Amino acid sequence: MITALKEFLTRPAAIIGTFMLGIVLVAAIFGPSLAPFDPYARIRVDPSDLFAPPDNVHLLGRDDAGKDIWSQLIYGARVSLVVGFAASLVSMGIGTTVGLVAGYYGGRVGNLLMRLVDFLMVVPDLPLMLVIIAVWGRGLFNIILVIGLLGWTYTARLVRSQTLSIKERQYILRARSIGASNQRIILRHILPQVLPLIVAQSVLDISASILAESSLSFLGLGDPNLISWGSMLNFAMDRGAVSRQAWWFLLPPGFAILWVTLSLILIGNSLEETVNPRTRSHHLFDARRMVSLILPVPQPAQPPSSAPQPIQDIK
Amino acid sequence: MTFSDGTPCTAVEAAWSINWILENELPAIITYLSNVIKADAIDATTLQITLSQPVNNMISAKLLYVYIMPPHVWQELSAEGIMSYDDPSVTIGAGPYRMTEYQPDEYMILQANENYWRGRPPIDQIIYRQFANDDALIQALLSGEIDLVTAGSLPYSGIAALEADPNIKIDSGQAYQFSELSVNWTPDGTAPASLRDPVVRKAIDLSIDREQIITVAYAGYGQVGNALIPPAMGGFHNTDIGEIPYDITEANRLLDEAGYKDSNGDGIREDKDGNPMEYRLMTDDTTAYNFRIIQIISDGLAQIGISAQPLVESTDSLIARQVDFDYDLIHWEWYVDADPHFLTTVFTCAETQDGGWNDSGYCDPEYDKLVEEQATAPTLEEREQDIWKIQEIVATERPWLMLAYEEAISAYRKDRYEFDPRNPIATLKWALFYGFKKIG
């Protein structure tokens, strides 16, 4: 573990990513004490305050309601990270469980689970999220849930393929022969083996979740009471920032999203390379998470759904 | 006088149209013909309409919205047939222009009617474009891609960019529109009982910073609201109802006096049953400034110890809530007829039933009587008096808290066109393309 961490920290991408994420984390944790103004404070403005360009007091200018954009940017980090972490926690939980069950037990249940995964993989995510939020209603909790519930498929496939290969190893067979329960084997022997990969995958998931939250908020389906970078852009677009040429309202939230997703991708890929030796020889990072699942498989000819049938459990 | 296809358009066709609408009970338009029994053409220029009881706003509020249609096109069709009839070649009317092309949500093309009875209109072709994005609309006017933005279409958010351009002229004026905060106080609904207390409603009214709403949401183009009938309706607007002050101190005093105290010290007052005074404050998601409006209201309520989280929902789900009286406070924006009749009927008892317009649940037979009186009042003075009384009642009972009378704004390229200076808001009346001149 420590050697892995050491190795991780020798990678420039990892160091840059960690540094970038660190800044966002600081903003998210200490936001209220760092921000010069409270963006949730009462609106009390003069006409000249609206869309005021940057000056000494308001470093990034003011928005359509005269609120300080720099402070909103700092507060927005919290929502983005909370949604990112919480949603990927949900998908990590579901994905790991499904992957372990499908990989270890196999059989009908495993097959059915993998069909569900295949189904969710072909259904276009964003329209589905839009529809579900439109039906469930806006709100932070719903957004986290919908992103989490739709984002676990890659984790599930990753965990399943790893479980399939691990469970055939000598020491697992030995543990089984001395009567270790399935639950114990999964929790004590398989999970610790897969965990590093799950963590790497989840870091990439966080960036995907943050992107999804910002898209939903931008499309006006976020919670307007919470300041997030996506909802800032939604307000900027709806309230005429483009015709006001208020670049200080349009650019900062977008670059903030870019900043945090980029940092997570750098960390996630470096982590994956560190913990998964098979990907080490090539591709510094993968494209949208799926590449690593297709490429490193020794026989790339078999597309995912026709992967080897799981061997029935020996009782 | 003829239709655009050259067939005659006289009192005969007008009478036919009215009778046809009555016979077929054409949805929506039929409501403008209530109390009409039949129409007869005495001769080509005289129309006689028979009513079941006197109607004092027949022309301004009723006939204005009833179409005169060419019988040779429509006589074969039933009301259902008309709903699905979409042949663009029969868009025949007697107006200055006729529609020749139409793409829903995108554009509509109008061509000059050569047979127009007041002479050929000055512009050959008008293309109405619908922009899905406000910024694109503003940009199109700035770049000269379009010449005119009609009233009601110009986003308040774009005004500042247009004001800065020397080639753009902005016209603004009072309009038949306003924004209000509906208070749900029917006992049948889900709203807390405290909203039924007139003192609470008054305190809420005093806590609203209306100037701030006009600055932030309407770019300064608006007047603070007080009476039910907007000032654009002239003599019907009750000028005796004074401006509602933004007075947090007085609002707090009223609540303290009425026994709404914050007994547990959490910053939120408790009502008489000990429940915290928390209301659901909603608006629809059609524009982003709606949210700013309820944010400002929420800020004001926080000052008087009432918690109201701003909530945004789609128009349809808000209407569904209104039908079930499942809300506390909803902000709505209204565009109404030029005649005050409809607005006065909103608070009648009948409108509380079956998803009517009366969203507060206010019901008083005395009020209903006044509404009937104004509809049949024989003189304008008497009608105005009735309508002033109605506004007084609404201002004291507060089923709606009137927030603002936003102005209608239009803008055009003054380097290309000019409008009749005698009618400075000509551009606001989109149908009147007279007094409209091309430069150069």
Place this chain on the structure above:
Amino acid sequence: MIRFDYLLKKVLFAIITLSIVVVFNFFLFRILPGDPVKLLFRNPRLTKQVQETIRVQFGLDKPVWINSERLQAGDLAGIFDSQFGAYISNLVQGNLGVSFAQRNSVNKILSERVGRTVLLVFTGEFFAILIGMAVGMVAAWRRGTWADAAALLIGLTTWALPTFFLGIILLVLARGFLPTSGMVEPGLAKEGTLTYWLDVGRHLILPTITLAVGSASAYMLIMRSSVAEVLAEDYILTAKAKGLTTVQILRDHALKNAMLPMITIIALNLSYVVGGAIQVETVFSWPGIGRLVFDSVAKQDYPVLQGAFLLLAVSVILANLITDILYSVLDPRIKAS
């Protein structure tokens, strides 16, 4: 010979997935809060009678899944006289229902718009694949050089960039030079003329760039890694020794071997492209399916949403099936045995 059972399995999977989508699509729109009829019209002044007529018209007076009343009466065929039965039978006849907001058939609304989205997605994907493959190949060939590093940096950044934000940046930059809204200037020219299509082309520039940049990074990264892998193989050395030029090697060996992962990634990326199309169509007011989905969410026009979602899901599933077939044609390992 393509392995027959492989194909059969693929087709079967596509059919099963389609059926799940169909059932799921119905279910999703039945768990809505509130009474659909109340949401039908903006005008809440509907008489009870009119409401009942609409309820019958849309089949909302029937039970949701199965008609147990008719079953108990011994009428076996009547079991499907339900909302679900009506939905399936309409679907089989290709009838997607009537839009709540536009009072027009969903088929008509979708068919008007589907071509525009296809145009946008195809042009966007065409350039994305072209750019992605070219840059990826060069990056792999010049691996470790500044060109490679620059390609990686740009690829990584555009990958992390939200599509809608890229659209906004282009919108601000191109204001005044290029049309930023719509598909064609209305009334400019008759549909089908050269002027018309040239104008469409001008309107297409910004949305295409946005969509293409978003997708290209994925293709670039996959191309780079698979070409790099091939270039490390021993037979490349042999080819070089035989005197083949770099261009020949790249074309004959590297490109050929990179095709398989490329095809897979293009299919898998499609679901992402659909999401990108919604954002692009929203930012640039492109009147396609994506914009329709966005508008219909705001209007709560459920029949349109249902139809659009079905259309999108079916397209993605079919595209995946086609890829699987292509895959088996291209990959010798599936053909043999």
